[in-house]
Amino acid sequence: MLNYLLLAVATAAAAQNIDPFADARDGGKLHAASGFVCPARIGAFERDAVGEAGKGTDFCAYSARDGIYGTIRLMRLDGPFDPQSALAPDFAEEEAQGGKRVADGMATLATKPAPLAVYTRTYQTATLEDFRYRALFANAQFGNWVVETTIEYADPRDMGVENQFLHAVYAAARNEIAPK
Numbered sequence: 378m379l380n381y382l383l384l385a386v387a388t389a390a391a392a393q394n395i396d397p398f399a400d401a402r403d404g405g406k407l408h409a410a411s412g413f414v415c416p417a418r419i420g421a422f423e424r425d426a427v428g429e430a431g432k433g434t435d436f437c438a439y440s441a442r443d444g445i446y447g448t449i450r451l452m453r454l455d456g457p458f459d460p461q462s463a464l465a466p467d468f469a470e471e472e473a474q475g476g477k478r479v480a481d482g483m484a485t486l487a488t489k490p491a492p493l494a495v496y497t498r499t500y501q502t503a504t505l506e507d508f509r510y511r512a513l514f515a516n517a518q519f520g521n522w523v524v525e526t527t528i529e530y531a532d533p534r535d536m537g538v539e540n541q542f543l544h545a546v547y548a549a550a551r552n553e554i555a556p557k
Contacts, residue, residue, distance in 0.1 A: 397435045398427045408435055411451050411522045412553045420541040422447050439542070445535050447542045450525040458518045460496030464525065467514055468498065476500035476512060484515070488548040493517065495547055508534060517547060519554040 401407035404417030406427045415437030417424050422439035430436040430450055439447040472478075480499040485492045495517045503510040508531040516525040526546050530539040 397429060406437065408437075408451050410435075410453065411519075412555055413449075413451055413522075413524070413550055414553055415449060416549075419447070419545045421445070421538045422542055441535075441538060443531070443535075444529070445531070445538055446527075446529040447546075448527045449546055450527075452523045452525070454518060454521045454523050458523060460516050460518075461498075463516055463523060464496075464498065464514050467527070471500045471502070471512060471514075474502070476502045479511070486544050486547055488544060488551060493547055493551060495543075502529075508532065513539060513543070515543060515547075517550070519550050522550075522554050524550040524554070 397408060397410060398406040398415070399409055401414045405414040406424070407414050415424055415427055419439060421441040422445070423441070424437060424439050426436075426438045428436060434450055434452045436451070437449040439449075441447075468478075477500060478498065479501050480497070482497070483494050484497045486495055495515050497513060497515040499511055499513045501509050501511055511530055511532050513528045513530070514525070515528075516523055524546065526543060528539050528542055530536075
């Protein structure tokens with residue numbers, strides 16, 4: 378009985394240490410459960426890390442020049458999806474830190490083969506000289522997966538980079554995450 382108990386504990390511990398990502402083409406990291414590939418680069422962004430962000434959530438973190446950051450979170454969907462409610466904890470944290478909501482609603486991304494609707498909310502976090510520092514939160518459902526992105530950038534300087542990251546992530550999710 379003791380050997381069985383030790384085996385069960387060791388098996389559970391080993392299962393918790395399974396890396397959710399595997400090496401993929403061109404330096405990418407394949408999220409094995411969803412099929413999404415976190416590429417080594419997305420435009421000006423370079424991948425810094427991949428890993429587990431908490432129960433049922435995995436992430437890919439990116440950065441670019443001058444404090445531009447992008448994060449992709451992949452979450453298995455176990456029930457109905459409400460994009461605004463799914464991001465509510467992030468919104469509460471941003472507002473608690475003084476962020477002011479400047480935009481909210483569905484955005485249509487010009488992706489191929491057809492446009493894609495993605496929920497977005499943007500906060501202004503600071504203003505310095507000619508720049509407005511912003512945090513964009515976005516999410517969309519693909520089969521039984523939710524893909525969330527957070528992008529921190531300076532407006533107007535980084536608008537093109539922010540837009541490129543957002544479009545690339547959701548175009549890839551549409552193509553790589555198989556509906557189940």
